[in-house]
Amino acid sequence: MIQNKEKIRSLFPYLQSAGCGGRQLIYFDNAATTQKPRSVIDAATRWLADSNANVHRAVYGLAAAATEHYEAGREAVRELINAQAREEIVITSGTTASINLLANVYGQRYIRPGDEILLSEGEHHSNIVPWQMLCERTGAHLRYFSVKEDGQWDMEEAERILSEGKVRMVSAAHISNVLGIVNPVAELTVLAHRYGAVIHIDGAQGIVHAGIDVQEIPCDFYSFSGHKLYALTGTGVLYGRRDLLETLPPWMGGGEMVDTVTYSSTTYAPIPLRFEAGTPNFIAAATLRPAVDFVTSIDIAQVRKNEEEMTAWLMHEMNSIDGLRIYGAGGHKAPLVSFTVEGAHHSDIAVLLDKMGVAVRSGQMCSEPLLNKFGQTGVVRVSLAAYNTMQECEVFISSLRRVLEMLR
Ligand SMILES: Cc1ncc(COP(=O)(O)O)c(C=O)c1O
Known part of the structure; x- marks a missing residue:
């Protein structure tokens, strides 16, 4: 230690x-991005030199090694947030990508005209715009609960809006990138569930300064960026509860997210690969392992x-x-x-x-x-x-x- x-x-x-x-x-x-520990830089350089091959595809040893590093990054995140299964960890390119993915797949499956999505007034554009775009597509409405003068959430207002019974999705920051307050996400999770909504927590800052145990705070989704947590840029995570993720359709189509493809139709891969179309940023994502090792070594x-x-x-x-x-x-x-x-x-x-x-x-x-x-x-x-x-x-x-x- x-x-x-x-x-x-x-x-x-x-x-x-x-x-x-x-x-x-x-x-x-x-809060924009952290400097990188030597272990992260060295691992990326080493893997580029000695184990660079596309992941999840080929049978030769080099590809197996690259896939192992990539999957070790996923496992490191699972351990860090105490998720029950590695299938619950979708690797993305950052928080922004995670929230766009979520808004698209959750929206497609569950959001209907007249439904409401509830955010706090203190969100980063990444946790506003994808939901606005979803509302434009679906005819759902965006609601906001207040941030008070001292920066704290107005939980009574959040409950009032939730109690009207139209909110399907709550999405709010664990820690605002402007206000720096550790928000009562455990309480908000309880409220969201009480009134039949699911909850996504934007953990871009929260993962660094508060940490999350997704079994202790049973949010449905949690997203963050690797590069704010000492890993390389172009890495991110969308955690999703397994039973929910399994009900969601893919967003981007392409290689690796499929089961079988014919000229006329496709069946999709199981989670999490269903949400990881195309070649991922595999060396950067693999640095989630040394980054998490750094965080847990201090x-x-x-x-x-x-x-x-x-x-x-x-x-x-x-x-x-x-x-x-x-x-x-x-x-x-x-x-x-x-x-x-x-x-x-x-x-x-x-x-x-x-x-x-x-x-x-x-x-x-x-x-x-x-x-x-x-x-x-x-x-x-x-x-x-x-x-x-x-x-x-x-x-x-x-x-x-x-x-x-x-x-x-
Ligand atoms: C609270 C919050 N949400 C989302 C983001 C977006 O993160 P990224 O640009 O890594 O996707 C940030 C970045 O500063 C943030 O602080």
């Missing part, structure tokens, strides 16, 4: 390097405690800055803080912080409706990972103060 922060940092080549163009930034944009309780201390300290310091507003100050915070400052534009703040060596995100965060609700066109976001330190937080805060002196 790795407890020491220096030891964790030593596992990440970026943090040991001179950085891009000789500038190593304090990397505070981990003392996660210690990392979370440390992240809570850094987040509390950051928020305390930010609150002492005149005109600074934090979005999502209530509830249990993940290490993800979005803010605006009166008299300073969010992108100017981010550009100047970059010049001072700190990488933060600025803009709409792919959450335009939520930002509109708060009357903003953009925010600045800092988001931490297991390798960030209090010392980096201190540099960030002193840099932010200097930036604001320059801008105001």
Whole structure:
């Protein structure tokens, strides 16, 4: 069990390097994507060199090895989220792909005109647009329950809408990529089921900062991106309860998702391959194994405690800055803080912080409706990972103060 922060940092080549163009930034944009541990980079390089062959097709040894690595990635995810069976783990290219897949297959099978799909007001575009597209296709309606001023969900409103009995699907973020609050997804799962709806949880941020046990929180679907969890980009997961997944039709047609094909018709493969048409991003997906091994090798309780201390300290310091507003100050915070400052534009703040060596995100965060609700066109976001330190937080805060002196 790795407890020491220096030891964790030593596992990440970026943090040991001179950085891009000789500038190593304090990397505070981990909600967008994380840096990669050496084990992930090395495994991908090794597999490209010694076991590169298409998966699930050929009988020769090389192909068998590639398939084994790919399936080991799936098994790693099953273990991580405590799914009952590997068939419940559909490998996709990311959260966006997972939600589009779900909206299409669930929509095709179960959503009818007049049905309702319920989201929170705090969703990423990836968890809004696929449902809007589904509603356009089917004549279903999209409803939203409120995010309160402090960023927390209005659970009473969620229940009120559910109790009307028309909601078939609830889809909401475990942790919003703007507000950083760990949402009460267990409670929402109970409510959804009580009123006859199924629930999908967007775990893009939640898998990293809260984790999920899908038997303890029996959501029907859970999606996330590998690249935010230290694996390579172009990897993602849609977990689905086996009995439900088995009832769903495929979305994309092509190789590997079939049982038999004639010129006139096709029968489909069992889950999960039914949903994995074509050649997958197999080497990247295989890095889910070393990525999960990294996550489970660190003392996660210690990392979370440390992240809570850094987040509390950051928020305390930010609150002492005149005109600074934090979005999502209530509830249990993940290490993800979005803010605006009166008299300073969010992108100017981010550009100047970059010049001072700190990488933060600025803009709409792919959450335009939520930002509109708060009357903003953009925010600045800092988001931490297991390798960030209090010392980096201190540099960030002193840099932010200097930036604001320059801008105001
Ligand atoms: C909450 C949330 N949902 C969905 C996504 C989309 O993830 P991806 O771009 O990896 O598909 C993100 C990405 O930041 C996110 O934070």
